[in-house]
Amino acid sequence: MKTVKTLAVLLLAATFTLTAQKTDINTSKSTVKWTGNKVGGSHNGDIKVKSGAFVFKSGNIASGEVVIDMNTITCADLTNEGANQKLVGHLKSDDFFGVEKFPTSTFKVTKATQFTNGKARVTGVLTIKGKSETIAFDVTKKANVYSAQVKVDRSKFNVRYGSKSFFDNLGDNFIDDIFILDIQLVV
Template structure:
């Protein structure tokens, strides 16, 4: 009995001593919003449009130089079309900000929170996250690559999951060449 107590005490002391000198290298890296870029591209039957949107804030979490998490807030009021100019650019920017699409007066930000991160190759990770647009949250899976202090990610988003049904062939009949595809792309070049 005495030996068992001594062994338990010794094991406890060794464990506490070991853990007190063991550090887990955790690091939260803030995104440099002025040096990072998000490009969007939306598709319709007769072509496509593209533009940019600004990151309001964000960070990536690392543990021993491996990506473990992250979170981003997007400033929806900055939706900007880059493939049009003048009157047509103004009309499309205004329409994307309206209630038909992102309703930025009511929902000025969108948010992405990493829920699960799994290494999928050298410097590559498969991320499952919760994406919130217009107050609706859905799970999304995408790939992100990290090189030094930079990362790139490409997301394909189904707008109808967030209540954006304007000219969707899944909700409206007889749109023909006026239909807008449900999925749009986001490509992010991040610096931290």
């Protein structure tokens, strides 16, 4: 009888451990910082997380989705209000992210390795301007904060303005195709 009870407790514990747990992202504490480089300089700013959640199994990311509100894009490095508004307006225009037509961008986790020493490799589908591409990047976990630096090739999402991938007459007036997202998601 004691063996049956022990077996039942172990089976219940194993079931509890293997059960997936959905956890919402705390959007007010999470941050997405962007950096775009060009010849002779760069610009940077923030974009807000609109919503999202991860599904965890045994403490590891099993799946998840993050939705970014593209209407919240800001510029942090330009202190002149007119220049700042001009850049933000241009980033929101069809030249870049076309936020009127595409107000959100999404990332859906399709697979992730187990965390080892607080690090895991996450693969998923990033959608910007209605175009989807599979990307992979490393994630660092510290308590309930998941951090990553993601390099995105904007040319794959039809973000064409000032891109050498689309225009060959730009000389030194091009903007790098790769932009960087420094992400901290709090769950």
